[in-house]
Amino acid sequence: MRHLTFDDAVSALRRGRVVDQLIEIAPAYGTTVIRYVSVTPTKEGSFDVSLIERFDEGRPDFLDVYAFSYVDPDPPHGSTENFLAPGEALAYAQNELGCSSDKFVNEGVIQDEYRDRKFG
Template structure:
């Protein structure tokens, strides 16, 4: 089973592991991109960081190597949405601010499989709704 129950997603975060979620596909000025959310344990304090990545699809590259869709300081297309004290608060923040689906979080490293399914189903624009 690819998707984590909310309690398992929070547990992964508390154990120091990140979670991710493919949010949507979009097109702008003839370029294709995706948005995905990540939640990671914060390095500088006891808490969690919620980020959204907006990246350009590049054929032949793994999703974690896609570059920023818009110019940014680091070229990774990531923007911090917020930081929280608890894993549960971080998941709630991503759901509220990014429209993340509570039933579609995956462990760090599984986003590539999710993107593969997205691509196999025609890379539809808009919110990613796996079958």
């Protein structure tokens, strides 16, 4: 099972795991951009929700979304909000950033999402 349920995503975050969701691959800035959300546990016990934009530099033999260049090269490479509870972080991602409750994936699986959407 690739996608996490809301409860599975909350559980993963509580265990210190990162969860991601690919939002779109779309034209922007005169090229194609990948937008995804990453929810990351912090050392302090809170949860960062980041909307990240990267240039679409992929091809069938190069799918590592995390290696693509950032649209904004200066840290933090996108907008980030912080929440005290994992459920609050995921709810924000859904309500404000357009995520689906049942489309989060574990870190590293976003490449499969990208491959399926981009190259079918």
